[in-house]
Amino acid sequence: MSFSKVFENGFAHDLLPSTDDQHEGVIVDNLEFTAPMGPEVFGARLRASISEWKRKGKKGVWIKFPLGLVNLVESAIKEGFVYHHAEPSYLMMTYWIPESPCTLPANASHRVRIGAIVFNDKGELLVVQEKSGILRGTGLWKIPTGMVDEDEDIEAAAIREVKEETGIDTEFKEILLFRQSHKAFFDKSELFFLCILRPLSFDVQKQELEIEAAQWLSLEEFAAQPYAQHNDLGECITNLCLARANHDYSQFIPVVAPTRSISDRGLQYVYLNAKTLLSGQSF
Amino acid sequence: MSFSKVFENGFAHDLLPSTDDQHEGVIVDNLEFTAPMGPEVFGARLRASISEWKRKGKKGVWIKFPLGLVNLVESAIKEGFVYHHAEPSYLMMTYWIPESPCTLPANASHRVRIGAIVFNDKGELLVVQEKSGILRGTGLWKIPTGMVDEDEDIEAAAIREVKEETGIDTEFKEILLFRQSHKAFFDKSELFFLCILRPLSFDVQKQELEIEAAQWLSLEEFAAQPYAQHNDLGECITNLCLARANHDYSQFIPVVAPTRSISDRGLQYVYLNAKTLLSGQSF
Numbered sequence: 253m254s255f256s257k258v259f260e261n262g263f264a265h266d267l268l269p270s271t272d273d274q275h276e277g278v279i280v281d282n283l284e285f286t287a288p289m290g291p292e293v294f295g296a297r298l299r300a301s302i303s304e305w306k307r308k309g310k311k312g313v314w315i316k317f318p319l320g321l322v323n324l325v326e327s328a329i330k331e332g333f334v335y336h337h338a339e340p341s342y343l344m345m346t347y348w349i350p351e352s353p354c355t356l357p358a359n360a361s362h363r364v365r366i367g368a369i370v371f372n373d374k375g376e377l378l379v380v381q382e383k384s385g386i387l388r389g390t391g392l393w394k395i396p397t398g399m400v401d402e403d404e405d406i407e408a409a410a411i412r413e414v415k416e417e418t419g420i421d422t423e424f425k426e427i428l429l430f431r432q433s434h435k436a437f438f439d440k441s442e443l444f445f446l447c448i449l450r451p452l453s454f455d456v457q458k459q460e461l462e463i464e465a466a467q468w469l470s471l472e473e474f475a476a477q478p479y480a481q482h483n484d485l486g487e488c489i490t491n492l493c494l495a496r497a498n499h500d501y502s503q504f505i506p507v508v509a510p511t512r513s514i515s516d517r518g519l520q521y522v523y524l525n526a527k528t529l530l531s532g533q534s535f
Numbered sequence: 536m537s538f539s540k541v542f543e544n545g546f547a548h549d550l551l552p553s554t555d556d557q558h559e560g561v562i563v564d565n566l567e568f569t570a571p572m573g574p575e576v577f578g579a580r581l582r583a584s585i586s587e588w589k590r591k592g593k594k595g596v597w598i599k600f601p602l603g604l605v606n607l608v609e610s611a612i613k614e615g616f617v618y619h620h621a622e623p624s625y626l627m628m629t630y631w632i633p634e635s636p637c638t639l640p641a642n643a644s645h646r647v648r649i650g651a652i653v654f655n656d657k658g659e660l661l662v663v664q665e666k667s668g669i670l671r672g673t674g675l676w677k678i679p680t681g682m683v684d685e686d687e688d689i690e691a692a693a694i695r696e697v698k699e700e701t702g703i704d705t706e707f708k709e710i711l712l713f714r715q716s717h718k719a720f721f722d723k724s725e726l727f728f729l730c731i732l733r734p735l736s737f738d739v740q741k742q743e744l745e746i747e748a749a750q751w752l753s754l755e756e757f758a759a760q761p762y763a764q765h766n767d768l769g770e771c772i773t774n775l776c777l778a779r780a781n782h783d784y785s786q787f788i789p790v791v792a793p794t795r796s797i798s799d800r801g802l803q804y805v806y807l808n809a810k811t812l813l814s815g816q817s818f
Contacts, residue, residue: 360646
């Protein structure tokens with residue numbers, strides 16, 4: 253963290269506290285711990301800081317504004333900063349110093365969703381009807397689906413969504429397939445992972461807030477629904493379930509990757525084709 | 536779009552222009568086309584609008600602030616709005632009206648990256664050294680990697696990154712595996728897809744901006760690097776390449792999903808295990 257002063261038009265300005273990143277850039281992410289300042293003082297310190305960073309050959313600048321410091325954002329925009337991303341409690345803005353094209357990484361680009369295929373011992377599929385969304389009021393049955401949260405594993409999300417929507421406890425088995433689509437959520441793209449889970453309980457308890465109905469349904473009844481027949485996923489589910497019954501489909505299953513990675517992000521999961529693992533390859 | 540007035544403290548306030556969404560919420564995304572207003576007028580109109588939305592039983596409220604209307608953001612925060620997401624040119628804020636828990640979908644949660652495995656006819660691997668990042672200056676060779684852009688297909692991203700970093704034209708073959716990790720980029724999670732591509736040209740022309748060096752390297756030399764031996768991905772690449780040479784690994788390949796989906800998001804790709812397709816299942 254560097255604290256220093258530079259002179260601009262004869263006046264000394266404290267530089268903003270910043271740390272260097274691994275890409276010849278700087279990060280200002282402790283604004284809430286500096287002495288309170290108004291937009292004009294902040295603007296002057298920002299201009300002085302940019303001069304200093306430029307002199308040092310820095311490239312990208314990241315500034316994190318907590319919700320409470322929204323009054324400083326306009327000053328940053330005046331200096332040429334743009335929005336990079338935002339979370340409920342803060343706004344991240346960026347500025348690219350060099351003349352060369354900006355190589356700052358883009359904002360998170362995708363959301364990830366899961367669909368859960370859960371069969372009971374009678375070969376019935378666990379299905380729900382949702383209270384909102386495009387299928388609301390249609391009476392059509394679908395498999396439980398939901399968002400994978402930031403920082404959540406795909407398999408944990410599948411287990412959580414099934415539990416939340418139907419009350420059924422499950423264990424994760426495999427990822428059958430995934431689908432990529434675009435403009436799924438504003439301009440964001442989406443990866444949808446279709447998972448197979450094994451039920452550990454069988455008494456359906458639907459969630460009141462978002463679920464209209466939940467039950468076990470025969471695959472024949474599921475496949476006979478008009479929507480399932482005319483929808484890519486409904487058809488895929490039926491075909492893949494049949495293929496799986498014939499044992500001619502190899503799914504992706506997660507294995508914990510070797511933890512000798514030089515990055516320290518905790519456990520990482522690698523998804524591999526099941527047959528490769530079963531054939532004794534060592535990963 | 537609804538335009539109307541309500542009375543608050545005896546004064547008529549124009550409501551903000553809004554459209555309904557499919558989840559009993561409203562979206563205000565045309566603020567730049569309404570008559571200019573200061574923070575106080577905006578705050579009054581926002582309060583009046585929230586009262587009206589509440590009366591109608593609305594739940595989630597979305598307001599999009601273009602970069603030029605940052606002066607109104609503080610008023611929204613005062614009314615209880617929080618940041619939802621931001622792109623370079625705008626900030627999206629949300630507010631949840633009911634007493635029940637907020638069910639608004641979260642911001643995009645993941646970034647998606649690719650790694651590209653490209654072998655030439657001599658069985659040599661296409662490798663690069665990067666000018667920045669944690670491997671800078673180590674002299675270690677790695678496969679080309681890069682971000683999948685919003686709205687970009689995984690296979691298109693792999694082809695683009697190989698071309699950008701090495702000048703080599705390729706065609707996409709398969710996804711070998713994918714890896715999920717967390718806290719990869721600020722608090723965002725990451726899915727990393729390891730892809731195989733076939734080269735259509737062989738003359739390496741490295742990119743000046745981000746690449747230190749690029750060349751074809753034997754798999755033996757690649758695998759013998761200290762980093763490759765102690766890194767999950769380097770090891771995976773070597774093992775999978777060997778497994779693939781023995782034809783006992785089935786990869787995921789993209790097929791265009793049936794376009795009869797009731798959503799209208801254009802073509803959607805589904806990734807399936809190759810053997811299922813080859814065995815004549817119809818999708």
